[in-house]
Amino acid sequence: MTSWQRGKENEEQGEREIQQGQQRGDLGEQVRGAAQDAAGNIEQGLDNLGDTLSGRQHDLEGHDRDAGREAQTWAEHRGDDMENAADRAGDWVNNRANDLDNKS
Secondary structure, eight states, X not given: OOHHXXXXXXXXXXXXXXXXXXXXXXXXXHHHHHHHHHHHHXXXXXXXXXXXXXXXXXXXXXXXXXXXXXXXXXXXXXXXXXXXXXXXXXXXXXXXXXXXXXXX
């Protein structure tokens, strides 16, 4: 599964969880759903950005070395870093939502 597909699934599941939380009056579930929805949107955006930065849409050629390939590798690593940061942010929000549930 690509990160874009995973992001889409997270977005859809988050939206469902928000609606279920609203129907039940469960604030923690709504917060978790919003976090999952946001994380899904971020992951899709990062995947698209990574494709653009890595040059997957453009074939870059170098003369003395393959500078395009080096740039692609660098961009892929930065995309991975951003995706990991988004995952950590989503985990943090989920943990805060769980804290709300535990206090209820």
